[in-house]
Amino acid sequence: MNSCLRTPIIKALREYKEKIVDSMKMKVSEDKWTPINMHTKAGVNKFLLQMENLGLILAKYIINETWVDLSSSTIWFAQSILTIQKIGLKLVTKDMMDVLDECIYAVFNSRLALSVGNDSSYAQKNFKFLLETVMPLMLRVYKEEVGYDNEKLVSLAKKFGMKVTPPKKSNITKYTSNEYL
Known part of the structure; x- marks a missing residue:
């Protein structure tokens, strides 16, 4: 069953990535930054x-x-990228994670690249929101779901100067046997 679904899921992810990137370019260029x-x-x-x-x-x-x-394009992007990750993590299997990672990376990188040339203070405020709010959420959720970091997204965060810190360890003691119970 997995092999029957693998190709259509990968194709759908790649097509969705292209559609999102194309739509995003238009939305960012038309954004009034208000x-x-x-x-x-x-x-x-x-x-x-x-x-x-x-x-x-x-x-x-x-x-x-x-x-x-x-801004409208920032809200639209946040909804889109979080949805890609949320649905992607439910659909893909371990052997398809690289495709999902590439999709997330390509979309997020394209959006950040579109922000680099815009010097308006409001556009920069939105850029900061993407890096300081959306990116950490995505990194945390990804790691919680699959147990390891999305290395492509981590490298993108670092590329744009974001410090990536590992999640804080819990203070709760975990026992490996039941002899203490």
Whole structure:
């Protein structure tokens, strides 16, 4: 069964990567680099819940009750890249992880490369959000799911000056036998 699904899953990941990169280039070039108006508190709450389901807690980015202090392309990218990883980790098997890793790397690298040339302070604030909020979340979730780092994403983080620290060890003692019970 695995061999029957392997080729279509790999093909779908690669096609999705290309579509995301193409869409992202257009969205970043058209972005006005302003906060997003959700119009109502209900709209904000719905947005916050959607982002929380992806692992991002964004309450600190809400301003004046109905505005999200991130650009439209940044929000779109965060949702896209987190979804790629979330679904990819559920679909792929160990022998397909390299394809998922490459997909995540290519999409994230393309987005960061698009930010490098934009000197507006708001664009840089969004760039910082991607590096300091989205990237660490992705690294943590990946490691929790598969038990090791996404080395390509770690190298990308380092390339853009982000310090990658290993997750803090738990203070909880783990026993390997039940003689203490």
